[in-house]
Amino acid sequence: MDVLNLLLQGVSVSIIPSNLLSCTTGVLIGTLVGVLPGIDTVSAIALLLPFSYGMDSTAALIMFAGIYYGSKFGGSTTSILINVPGEAASVVTCLDGYPMGQKGRAGAALAISAIGSFIAGTIGLIGLTLLAPPLAQAALAFGPPEYFSLALVGLILLSKLTGTSTLKSALMAVIGIMLSTIGLDSLSGISRFTFGIDELDRGFDLSILAMGLFGIGEILTAMTHVDAKPNIPSVRFRDLYPTKEEWQRSITPMFRGGIVGFLVGLLPGPAATISSFISYGLEKRYSKHPEEFGHGAIEGVAGPEAANNSAISATMIPLLSLGLPFCGATAILLSGFMIHGITPGPSLITERPELFWGLIASMYIGNVLLLVINLPLIGVFVQLLKTPLNILMPLVAVVTLTGAYSINNSMLDLIWVTFFGILGFLLQRVGFEPSPLIIGLVLGPELERGLTQGLIICNGNIWTFITRPIAATILSLGAIVILYNFFTWFTKFNNKRKELDTNRY
Amino acid sequence: MENKAVTETKKYPDKPITLIVPFGVGGGMDLVARLLEKTAPAQLGQPLVILNKPGGTGAIGWNEVVGATPDGYTLGITGIEVLLQPLYGPTKFHYPTALEPLVQISESPMVMAILAEQPWENLDDFIAYAKQHQGKIKFGHSGIGGIGHVAGESFSKATKLNLEQVPFQSAAEAMTNLLGGHIQVAFLTPALANEFVKSGMVRILGVAGEHRLSNPDFANTPTFKEQGLDVVGSSWFGIAAPKGLPIEVKNKLADGFKAMINDPEFQKNIEQLGLQVTYLDPKESAEKWLTDSQRLTRTVQETGIVKKIKEQKK
């Protein structure tokens, strides 16, 4: 097959010692970036850009790509160990990964997450190799009305992800939307709810919110337990790796997550984060143990972790085949490309095939490297958990705060992290789940943008808006699912009432 | 006392210089800054430390530059937004008067792009079609109040077409929608459009500059002025310092930057980003700020952009 030949050619390029070295450097840096909360892929690549001028272009790009997907491997580490998402996309891993860690299954969670990331990353890369150009074209067909529909359906379905009270989750989601409106609105050019404070123009950063709600919130909870919490029982080697049962439960979610992540990754926006949420919702729906979700269900780790890794491969598709960056990380990758004199786009595959295929081949190799690096490290990481809480927690607090500061060099961000930390602490105690808030924050802007832009495009005609083929499909599918859910709820409600009535007689 | 001041400026620079980039990491401004960072030690004698302070379309970063002591150790990267922002609403400082330009690095006029598969071969075809099909043409740009928006609105007014604009968050988003056919026209920088013109996916109908572009892919496209429409709008990057710099410091910086910009490797790197080097020294920069500012003030009023932005608040 032609593609296979090209791929092999690419492998030969990527195995050159200098390229292999930069691949290794890249994935190592990427893992570090992922593990450290706050330092994100964009900053890391930007910082390294000047250093890369002296490198050969292919080597430099391989390194940058390595940092990009390496960070998704590392992001889950802190989520599982200390409930602080190292990367915005790893927020979902906190939901079930951290409880697993608390139960002594941290090693298993880390292992499943690494392996799931590897499998899904590979699936994504295969998709990238075979389907790049047609998928890119398909992605272009999504315009603002389609994004609005996706955001709307997503919000309604995903806000019911966690917790038991739909009302509370819905409220959190709406609050998330409200928070997302604060700041400079690029659609209208004015600042909303900023009261003249320039720093608020930036709006709320997802990472800051996540670090506050999940990270600091958990630190506050852990540090204020009245009864001295016993340390996690010493972990035997057997506990470092997943049991057979955990394996079996994880395989399907990994593949499902891989595919979902890949599809979602094609669309603009924070694809990795959204795909992990979608995967979580899917796994909860299809799981045989849905009540375990939120308390340590292995599927809740396997699926989302797989999803955010294959999303990475998918986000490379618009970048490589069209030259258009759909999210912040691919934008900096694009800049990295351009500084080395390479402009990705339709002509890249034909003009510089050795670069294109070398890059893709290096991504396969990088995935393997990451697995090799991460698995043994699990033992090290789990040891960290044995540190007594009263030493670990303050250190984690400092790392979180420092990381938060480093995102925007802003003291205000730190104030927000603290504020949301306190809020997260209180919310957890009364049964309000923080994750719908994150969903609202992420999807709120998409919703607003899609609506405003879409209506301008459709000349204010709602009917034209919702009868566009793709938008119509998404909306109708969403409506069907919502109605079905409503029906089941209503029937249950009715049955319960009838039960109560008959019990009374 | 005076002796001390003189010796201090003679020693300048004796510690690293902070360069504030008022936009996020990885954006066009940020990359130019980092390219400068590379050659700074050789030409200026001290390393440049890049500090990103994103937010408020540059407001946060520039506020900090204005507020810093004018001793030459805090500088800021500037773009045309420095002139545009104060026009739309109250900003903490009036940047054109609170900042002192040191140098202009590059300038790119906006271009008007359409999908190559559209039947309009040139601007006249397009205008004729638009006149017949009112309401069907939408143009996209990378942000309300941005120079792309301004260029588009001036075009719309000059041709009396009254095209509706669709705001996007970034140039890439606008280009994506253009390629997907959701908008028909987009006003973008040539840097972005370059690759697509080369591959034949996109065609350029006009250049919003004083002269045609030197880039061979765009050399055949006439400017709007050539076609009888007074539509001019360019995006530029430069460096500025808070007002009140001692003269020796200013000169030292100006010379240093001049050397850095004329360095062939720097020029090569800038061009690889898709920008072209258009150097202006402090005096020329200041004049340009003045003329651009006056022209823009007029344009945004005439095209109703200011009114539109003000309408968003009751």
Add this chain to the structure above:
Amino acid sequence: MTEKMISLLFLIGSLTYLYWAQEFTFGTLGSPKSGFIPNLAGFTALLLSLLLILRQFRSKKYKNKEAVDWTKLLFILIGLVFYLLILNMAGYFVATFIFLFYLFKAADTSGWCFPLVLSFCSSAAFHLLFTYYLKVALP
């Protein structure tokens, strides 16, 4: 009790948000302006929080969460606020050192020498890591 307070907080929050949102034009369905989503979101939040409070008043039950050491919480929060305040003044290293030591003691770490040494080493390590290796500008 806390639950009702939180819901009340959200109610007041939504009201305030809505109040501020009135300064933005709503637009029409065919041409939404900047006040569109905020108003809708604010109203929905208002409605939901009202429903929540009503429901909470009707059913009194809520399972008690684990007891919390409120004094400790207060101490930690004071420490946090203090840290944020002195961060800019004293610089990262000094502020972090003091903060870490404070937290270690607040978390009942025994002894004085160990926490001091640990705070010192950790602050130094973080400072090195972030400033030199990652080139992040710290206060």
